[in-house]
Amino acid sequence: MHPRARAMATKTALRLGQTFEVTIYGLGHDGQGVGRFEELVVFVPGALPGERVLARLRRQAKRHLEADLVGVEDPAPERRKPACILVERCGGCSLQHCSDPAQAELKTDLVRQALQRLAHLNLDVLPILQAASPLGYRNRALIPLERSPEGQLRAGYYRRGSHKIVNMNRCPVLDPRIDALIQPIKADLEATRWPVDVNLSQGGGLRHLALRVGHHSGEVLITLVSSHNNLPGLEALAHQWQQRWPEVVGVNLNIQPKANNVVLGPDTFQVSGRSWLLESFAGHALHIGADTFFQVNTAQAERLVPLLVAFFSEQPDSQVLEAYCGIGTFSLPLAAAGLDVLGLELQQASVDQARANAERNELPKARFEQADVLASLAVHLAWAESLLVDPPRKGLAPEVMDAILKAPPKRIAYISCNPATLARDLGLLSAAGYRIRPIQPVDFFPQTSHVECVALLERD
Known part of the structure; x- marks a missing residue:
């Protein structure tokens, strides 16, 4: 047949x-x-x-x-037996049933397969850098909220492949300092009788509960995401939370009125305390807001810093351009190592935070500009000898890749959260004459199939 x-x-x-x-x-x-x-x-x-x-x-x-x-x-x-009783229903984790050493082998192999299958690159892939804490590592939670037909408040991640919430009170991959807050906050929100409608199908209301903790500082931010600000008694409840939990340094309200899957809206308002928490990253003090992008696994992200510093420092007096720099998480340690760094970031609020963080840490060699990477990278590459990119999961946009190939820097460090798009982009850069050092996977997300990678490239 x-x-x-x-x-x-x-x-x-x-x-x-x-x-x-x-x-x-x-x-x-x-x-x-x-x-x-x-x-x-x-x-x-x-x-x-x-x-x-x-x-x-x-x-x-x-x-x-x-x-x-x-x-x-x-x-x-x-x-093995999973740590979470909801693992068969919740879509947050996909490998809790697999031992940690086996997860490391499987993820390393996933990277190797993506490079070979998608880009025909037979590169050396180093053993993955495993997390010292495979549970309790996430410093941030964005938890959807809804009410059952009977009016009961539900909070939890979505069932795999759906938008159905799996109700939970605990999550073992969250930092214990925010994990312990889920159940009591749920009870307080239940008592308010505020409308809750994550999908905006019943007229709006609360949509998500966002929790963030400083891995080193222990400071906590609580943020409610709602489609409107008609939440009577919110200020009093926020003060109660701060009195009950001294580690909570601020309570915020984010407004997301649009009927889409974007979790956070453009406007965040300080309800009580501070709008930011203090955190240390690679020895540098950072202010992190409720809506700031920051790596969810602080300890593992810090392990990238020595790799980047050593790579860029091989070229004396190197000038490093960081695209998608955020609040300067990696730019600041590079500047502290004596490198001239220019960070590009589209969001003005992040640029302002990055500049403040550079001033706070007395790092004049770290400069930041508000710029659309797609439109301005070619101009800035005329200044830089080295490039650091940490793009979203979709990888480098075609316009970004074109700019790199037209004005190729001598060195590129590529931080990737998606082996498939990394393989695609490395294939193009390899064809353009870049030599690629052994790929270093890093396990930012234990108990899931996601894997971070660092690729270091150079050319004559």
Whole structure:
């Protein structure tokens, strides 16, 4: 039988809801087990490579099947009991059932596979830098809120592949200092009877609970995200929270009135205390606001600093341009090492914070400009000998890549949170003559399939 005909026959042989056995041979980019049934690839969340599992067909696509895990008939030695009782329903974590050493091997292999499969690059991939704390590491939580049909407040992350909230009171990957606040804050919000409507389907109200803690300082910010500010008694409740928990240095209200999936709106108002918390990063004092982008795993992010400083310092008197610099998280340590650094950032509020952080730490070699990286990178590359990029998951935009290739800096440090787009971009840079050093994965997100990488490139 022709392979395509056999595949079609296989698709008709299984019905939705039917169970079948499958052997798992790999791991997908979302942490799901990957196997085969006849000629079709099967994705089974919760299954591990090497296991034979019983799965229930949930969805048929043209070239693959999606199934739910029913049982594990032949478990892998790496399988363990998850730390969270909600792990089978909550979509926040995908690898809690896998031992930490095995997670490290799987993530390193995911990076290697992406480079080979997507860019045909046979690069050395160093062993991943594992987290000393695989639980309790997240310094920030953005928790959706809703009310049940009976009016009960729910707070929790979404079920995998849906917008259905899995109600929770604790989350083991959160820093314990903010994890402990979820249940009592939920109870207080329940008592207010304020409208709660994360999807804006019932007229609006509270949408998210945002919690942030300084990993080193211990200071905490509480932020409520709402579609409006009609929340009677909010100021009194904010004062109560600060009195009850001395570590809470501020309570804020963010307004997000639009019916979309963007969590934070453009306007944040200080309700009580401060609008920022004090944190230390790589020995430098930072002010971090409720809506500031900052790496969620402080300890692991700090491990990147020596790599970047050593790389850029190899070229004496190097001038470093950092695109997407945020509040200067990496620019400041580079300037402290004696490098001239110019950071580019689109958000003016972040630029203002970065400048204040540079002044606070007495680092005149760190300068920051409000600029659209897409539009201005080519101009700024005429000044810089080295480039640091930390783009979003979609990687470098075509305009950014074009600017780099037209005025190629001698050195590039590329921090990536997506091995697929990293592979794509490294393929283009390699073809343009850049030599790529061994890739360094770093586990910023234990218990998930996400992996951060640092790629160091140079050219003559």
